[in-house]
Amino acid sequence: MTDATDPTADDRSEEGVAQPAPAPQPAAPSQAAGGATPPPPPPPSAPAPSAAQPGAAPVPPASQPAPPQPKPTYAKGCVTAAWDDIKATPGWLKKMLFLGLLSCVPILNFVVYGYALNWSREVPFGGRSAMPREVVTGRNFEVGFYYFVISLAFGIPVAIVSFPISFVPVLGAIVTLVLSFGVELLVMLCAVRMALSNQLGEGFKLPDVWEALKANWPGLLFIVVIPSLVAGAIMVALVLVCVGLGAVMLIPLGIVSGSAYSGATLAALMMAAPAAIAFVALILVAVYACMVASAFVLVLTFRATAHYVGRYAPAWADQAKVAMGYPV
Numbered sequence: 001m002t003d004a005t006d007p008t009a010d011d012r013s014e015e016g017v018a019q020p021a022p023a024p025q026p027a028a029p030s031q032a033a034g035g036a037t038p039p040p041p042p043p044p045s046a047p048a049p050s051a052a053q054p055g056a057a058p059v060p061p062a063s064q065p066a067p068p069q070p071k072p073t074y075a076k077g078c079v080t081a082a083w084d085d086i087k088a089t090p091g092w093l094k095k096m097l098f099l100g101l102l103s104c105v106p107i108l109n110f111v112v113y114g115y116a117l118n119w120s121r122e123v124p125f126g127g128r129s130a131m132p133r134e135v136v137t138g139r140n141f142e143v144g145f146y147y148f149v150i151s152l153a154f155g156i157p158v159a160i161v162s163f164p165i166s167f168v169p170v171l172g173a174i175v176t177l178v179l180s181f182g183v184e185l186l187v188m189l190c191a192v193r194m195a196l197s198n199q200l201g202e203g204f205k206l207p208d209v210w211e212a213l214k215a216n217w218p219g220l221l222f223i224v225v226i227p228s229l230v231a232g233a234i235m236v237a238l239v240l241v242c243v244g245l246g247a248v249m250l251i252p253l254g255i256v257s258g259s260a261y262s263g264a265t266l267a268a269l270m271m272a273a274p275a276a277i278a279f280v281a282l283i284l285v286a287v288y289a290c291m292v293a294s295a296f297v298l299v300l301t302f303r304a305t306a307h308y309v310g311r312y313a314p315a316w317a318d319q320a321k322v323a324m325g326y327p328v
Contacts, residue, residue, distance in 0.1 A: 078223050078311070082303035089130040098135060099299070100292030110144030111136050112295055116302040117143050117195035123306035124196060124317040131299075139198075146200045147191045153204070154190075158183045184224050185213060188305045196309075196320035208316070215312035223304045231297045235290045242286045246279050 076084070086092050103109045115135050122129060162176045189212055194203030213220065309316055318328045 078219065078304040078307040079227065079300070081307045082300050085128065085303055086131070086300065088128075092131065095131055095135075096292055096296045096299070099295035100288060102135070103291040103295050104288065108136075110148060111140045112144065112298065113147045113191075114140030114142065114144030116299040117147060117191060119299070120192065120302040120306035121195040123303070124192075124310040124314065124320075126310075126317075143195055143198060146194055146203065149200065150190050150194065150203050151187055154183045154187050181221065181225065185217065185220050188220070188224055188301065189213060189309070192302065192305050192309050193316060193320075196316055197323040199323055202320070202323055208313070208319070212309065212313035212316070216308070220305070220308055223308060224301060227297045227300050227304075231293045234293055238286055238289055242282055245282055 089095065099112050099115065103112050114137075115132070118140055119131055158179050162179055166172045166176050168175075186206075186209060189209045190203040193205065193209060194200055196202065321328050
């Protein structure tokens with residue numbers, strides 16, 4: 001009889017039951033080969049992002065030329081802006097009449113150049129004031145004299161070069177005209193640069209002047225040539241009118257010469273004297289009108305050139321401050 005509490009009974013009963021055998025484990029490669037354990041293979045790397053994958057950032061090229069910058073556009077041209085500045089001055093026509101009167105006096109006409117330049121120099125600095133009240137000042141005379149020096153410095157060499165070339169038919173006239181226009185453009189830019197700092201040496205910094213000229217030389221040519229051509233046409237028309245009126249006024253003088261043999265000389269002289277006086281007065285008025293037109297064109301051209309400098313050479317304003325000793 002078996003004791004229920006005998007612990008060996010469970011053992012014997014377990015031995016009579018077949019137990020499932022454990023699954024065979026494959027041998028490791030290192031153990032089969034009998035060598036050391038090799039390092040595990042590296043994990044697969046993620047593919048580099050490309051432009052075709054969504055959400056990938058585009059890779060800029062190594063070197064790519066910069067796109068051309070668009071040219072700035074302005075609401076008004078330089079000449080129109082200068083004309084608006086002149087019209088903004090109360091009594092501008094009286095001012096032009098006075099400037100024309102000063103232009104008739106040699107040496108004193110330097111004041112006219114200086115007045116136009118000193119008023120125009122404010123544009124590159126951002127100024128838009130009316131024309132100054134005072135005209136005849138020492139500073140205007142000084143700046144006008146500097147302009148005269150700059151004109152001589154460029155005009156004399158060009159005149160020397162143009163003289164022998166002018167004798168060549170057709171080609172000589174073309175070359176002379178091109179040189180004249182080129183020198184006029186340089187003189188205008190040099191004069192405005194000189195006026196910015198009121199220093200003569202600043203007007204002869206040709207590399208800076210050349211860079212400003214290349215920025216938009218057709219526009220600068222329009223500024224310099226067109227107002228002069230318009231004023232020249234007006235002057236020619238005025239001269240033709242004066243010549244026609246003078247021919248009518250000189251008829252009594254012909255009567256005087258014809259009556260010298262007839263004994264009516266006194267009556268003829270009385271007829272001819274008022275006509276001669278009127279003819280001389282007409283000539284003086286025509287000359288004065290031409291001087292007023294020249295002064296107006298001078299002020300307009302310098303102001304328009306200053307607008308050109310403010311648009312295409314804005315660095316000149318800071319350079320002028322440095323030249324005058326002001327902090328930038």
